Amino acid sequence: MNKLQKRLIGLAGASALFFGFVVFRIAAAPHDDTVKLAKIPTTNNAHLGTEAYKDAYPLQYKSFMKNNEGAPSPTGFGGAQPENSHLKNQPEMLENFKGYKFAIQYDDDRGHTYAGKDILSSKRRPGQKGSCIVCKSSYMYDVYYKDSGWDFASKPFDDIAAPIAADQWFGCSSCHDPETMQLRIYNVGFVDSMARRGIDVKTASHNDMRAYVCAQCHTEYYFTKEDGRVNMPYDNGYDAEAEFQFYQSGQAGGFQQDWIHADSKTPMLKAQHPDFEAWVTGVHADAGVTCVDCHMPYVRENGRKYTSHWMTSPLKTINESCLKCHDESAETLTARVKTIHENTFKLQRIAGQTVSKAHLTIQAAMNSGATDAQLAQARLKLREAQWYWDWVAAENGVGFHNPDRIMRTLGLAIDLAHQSIEEANAVVKGSL
Template sequence: MSKLQKILTGIIAVCVVFFGFVVVRIVAAPNDTSVKLAKIPQEKQLGKEAYKDAYPLEYNSFMKNNDTSPSPTGYGGAQEGNSHLTEQPEMVENFKGYKFAIQYDDDRGHTYAGVDFKNTKRLPGQKGNCITCKSSYMYDVYYKQSGWDYASKPIEEAMGPIEDDQWFGCSTCHDPETMELRVYQQGFIDSMARRGIDVNNASHNDKRAYVCAQCHNEYYFMKEDGRVNHPFDNGLDAESEYQFYQSGQAGGFTQDWIHADSKAPMLKAQHPDFETWATSVHADAGVTCVDCHMPYMRENGQKYTSHWMTNPLKTTEESCLKCHDESAETLKARVQTIGDNTFKLQRIAGQTVAQAHKTIKAAMDAGATDEQLAESRQLVREAQWYWDWVAAENGMGFHNPDKIMRTLGLSIDKAHQCIEKTNAVVKGSL
């Protein structure tokens, strides 16, 4: 063998070794997207610990929801005791006479769903319907046994049997027998059906939105039996939902409380994340909650869905850069700008609403009658609804900037109308 042949043989041998290694990495140990179905004993299906060994990547990422680090933008986050009432003092006035004026903290990660619920100062006097989105115990035990009966029971009785490990966990979103995504919150199912949508026969991609949407939405409790319902019939925006309540479509439910100062019949918005997202540019592109908040990750060649439901800016590469070609810094700056503008306008709206309540109270003190103030009370009710619809939503504008800004504009306009109308009443009656 000549010298040249020996060199070529050596090069070929090196190439065989190198490319053989590559083939082994790609073929023998691929980025496996399959998840081997594990049989979870029925008596343990409601807990989380039973899934730990069967689905370690998903379980370990879920436990990252214990993280209490601040939000990258400064809005939201999971710090214990981070109070909205301190950050936005106008809320104390706007919720006066209601339990949200006692305690209203930032939401923490899903792993805290049980402990924070049990420890809230707003809990006393509530009913069993409040656990509807806190644990699959509601569905797998209560609802399967007796429908909505649990909804009207005292909350202490309803949550009594739920063990610490059985609050929000794997079975809340997955069928424990098949691990398929499941939408079982019957109020959401019924409300979407009235819109002509069968959520349980939806595409897999739509289900990746609905499994979150069944709890991240605006809701109310039916007067007759306490069951959960949603004001989706007229549309998925603040104006349509307000009209739902105004028109009597909510049946016997007309208000959450009477405001302590203005005596206006008030509505409390919940967290309309689904409605905000539903008409957004991301929704139009088929991008769901899961794509941004629970992106695909890779570990040791295994592809899996992260169950750390967190701010996408904490997982920018996986959550954002798979679709966007801008830099991470550019994307963060854009999100920060949206958040900053939303928060500023939200504060203005909230403060203007608070002034409207105080103006009505001053008119009452000056002798204005209920009849004279009826229109003012309807105006402040509507103004606060629009403000609260945004303040209660978890995206600080990002889920749908156009819709959010329009809603805050409506709030400010209605609040100013209320103040002007009330002042006119006082000037005309004194």
């Protein structure tokens, strides 16, 4: 054996010892990712607030407080900047919501930490009922519902909101059982609505629960005429067409419309962020990818793995949210999402503007002497057209949650709005 061989053998031995030591240190280092269950105080309903969890779950709390940030979306769509008014960016909404409170104020949604502050300061709040608290605080369930069922729903919102402390609005208990910290569904309306589809959320798998905890609020809903309770129109299916049929067929009971449009006198429906419905029939849901996987990914800090509670655009956490499944570059994925957003918003604007024109066309027909009977079909098609447009406009994914379904829905909106315009004009011309 020559000197070179001896040196190579020695170098190999030293390298083996060094890397063996490194591997041993990594293996021996503590990295228990188990979240230790902590006892949360219940005095004065402290367990319904956020501060009570701060010391017990510091990483989760710290990431949750990042929801206070108002940075724009990487694609320029969505985000959490209240100064971005939908009424300014989409002025057709002023006509489409005329006679309804959404024509007074309709701003970008802010982070979940602002749930209480924003509803209390909203120009739409005066005159609202207690049912509006349902998705803003688990106080609704843990105090009011447990005490007297849905009685709170028909009471004035200000009376219902008065006892709630500043940190007892949306927080840890909105998604976790305060005693066990297991994911929970506290919105009884969602539980009942899913049950009508044969789904018992109480026996849902953990992966399904990672969607349902978000779905209980990020969904279309209405308040029943009888007692103001929250209900979801899932009976016929989850898409916009199935939900419109639910309302149109009388399945909503005494609830018929949200308001009568000031110009066209059409009975209108207002869609409420159907994020769950858009996602549930999309490619990510089919692959078992839930809301939490994308919007609240697993992250690490100082070697500890935990679920981020910063509910934000997945593009802001693209390495953890997207690149663990997709093998494209971050730039390619961001560009793809931006393209979906741009195409959706462009078509959304066209749909909204066409709907707006339909309202004014029916108003002009009325001014020319057209009767309610003559305009009945034009109004029906306008009601449906606006529903489809609004279903997309109110959905928070700007098309991404289900691009194919969203494009179809906007196409229907544009087509029906044109049909409404044509029928109203035909009435004036005397051809109907």
